[in-house]
Amino acid sequence: MKKTLLLVLIALALVLAACAPATASNPNVMPGGNMPMDINQITTATPGSMMMDNPEAAHMMEPITAPNVQPATESEGGQPLEYRVEDGVKVFELTTKAVQWEILDGVTVTAFTYNGTVPGPMIRVTEGDQVRVIVKNELPVPTTIHWHGVEVPNAMDGIPGVTQDPIQPGETFTYEFTAKPAGTFMYHSHYEGDVQVSVGLYAPFIIDPREPEANPPAVDKALMLSEWRVDNGLTYAAMPMGGMEPNYFTINGKSFPATETITVKKGDRVRLRFIGIGQFIHPMHLHGFPFKIVATDGHPVPEAAQLTKDTISVAPGERYDIEFVATETGQWMLHCHILHHTTNDNVEPGGLMLIVNVVE
Numbered sequence: 001m002k003k004t005l006l007l008v009l010i011a012l013a014l015v016l017a018a019c020a021p022a023t024a025s026n027p028n029v030m031p032g033g034n035m036p037m038d039i040n041q042i043t044t045a046t047p048g049s050m051m052m053d054n055p056e057a058a059h060m061m062e063p064i065t066a067p068n069v070q071p072a073t074e075s076e077g078g079q080p081l082e083y084r085v086e087d088g089v090k091v092f093e094l095t096t097k098a099v100q101w102e103i104l105d106g107v108t109v110t111a112f113t114y115n116g117t118v119p120g121p122m123i124r125v126t127e128g129d130q131v132r133v134i135v136k137n138e139l140p141v142p143t144t145i146h147w148h149g150v151e152v153p154n155a156m157d158g159i160p161g162v163t164q165d166p167i168q169p170g171e172t173f174t175y176e177f178t179a180k181p182a183g184t185f186m187y188h189s190h191y192e193g194d195v196q197v198s199v200g201l202y203a204p205f206i207i208d209p210r211e212p213e214a215n216p217p218a219v220d221k222a223l224m225l226s227e228w229r230v231d232n233g234l235t236y237a238a239m240p241m242g243g244m245e246p247n248y249f250t251i252n253g254k255s256f257p258a259t260e261t262i263t264v265k266k267g268d269r270v271r272l273r274f275i276g277i278g279q280f281i282h283p284m285h286l287h288g289f290p291f292k293i294v295a296t297d298g299h300p301v302p303e304a305a306q307l308t309k310d311t312i313s314v315a316p317g318e319r320y321d322i323e324f325v326a327t328e329t330g331q332w333m334l335h336c337h338i339l340h341h342t343t344n345d346n347v348e349p350g351g352l353m354l355i356v357n358v359v360e
């Protein structure tokens with residue numbers, strides 16, 4: 001009995017000896033050992049406090065403004081951009097400007113755009129084409145364009161302070177490169193991208209293969225997924241940050257039910273090119289039909305490796321080309337499966353949904 005008590009006392013002494021110096025010498029150990037941190041010391045960052053602590057962050061929290069912003073004159077984004085040919089070069093013209101863009105009946109955002117639409121116009125060329133894009137900046141802030149996934153020369157990559165000077169308000173800059181490889185790409189701002197990309201400076205860039213496809217799909221659509229924050233009629237850049245979370249979600253610049261309905265004939269093969277350009281992941285789910293993933297980030301997936309799925313998570317910056325055969329008539333939903341993303345300002349249904357309407 002005495003022996004047991006002695007052993008217990010020795011063990012206790014050893015434990016105390018091991019703990020005490022650690023607490024005293026290690027500044028990472030909180031006073032009180034393993035006690036949780038004082039709850040009053042835990043603070044949640046609010047936009048206001050971040051602005052006070054870090055003036056550099058202010059640009060992220062201010063509403064989007066520009067002088068004399070006019071309502072958009074076009075209502076559909078991502079439409080093919082006309083070009084002219086000069087000495088064998090396909091020449092495209094873009095103007096960056098702020099417009100009032102309607103994402104939903106009665107909900108209008110102040111958007112930074114290419115040529116006045118969200119997304120900006122689709123540039124569609126053929127692999128090997130020489131491409132020149134003349135960019136005039138009519139925004140009140142500098143900008144640049146990055147050709148996301150396209151294999152351009154370094155000087156054309158659009159990184160301010162690294163590969164080029166920012167394009168100042170009123171200035172023009174010319175990008176020129178060979179279009180390669182074939183696939184689904186995009187172009188977007190790379191200047192204060194956390195703000196400029198979130199509020200509309202993005203567009204699809206499609207490079208068709210030099211050898212035309214033997215069996216092209218009946219329907220081929222690019223769908224750009226993004227988010228918005230609208231508060232008291234003001235537009236903010238949505239981002240995964242306290243107080244800046246989105247409350248609207250758009251496919252090609254529109255929230256359901258303003259999203260495009262894709263009408264196809266029964267038996268048609270349909271290709272959808274998902275492009276993640278927002279700051280959130282969107283697991284896109286198709287009702288009615290399994291689909292195959294035929295390309296990832298612009299690069300074809302060999303047939304033997306093509307997964308068959310009904311949901312595909314599209315992360316920021318990613319592209320997935322999917323194909324399915326519309327074998328049954330009906331109105332089939334395509335929607336994000338993070339179900340808050342299918343709401344408009346917290347009211348369902350809305351956001352990232354569209355209807356695939358299969359007709360006889």
Ligand SMILES: [Cu+2]
Pocket residue numbers: 281282283336337338341352
């Ligand atoms: Cu989503």
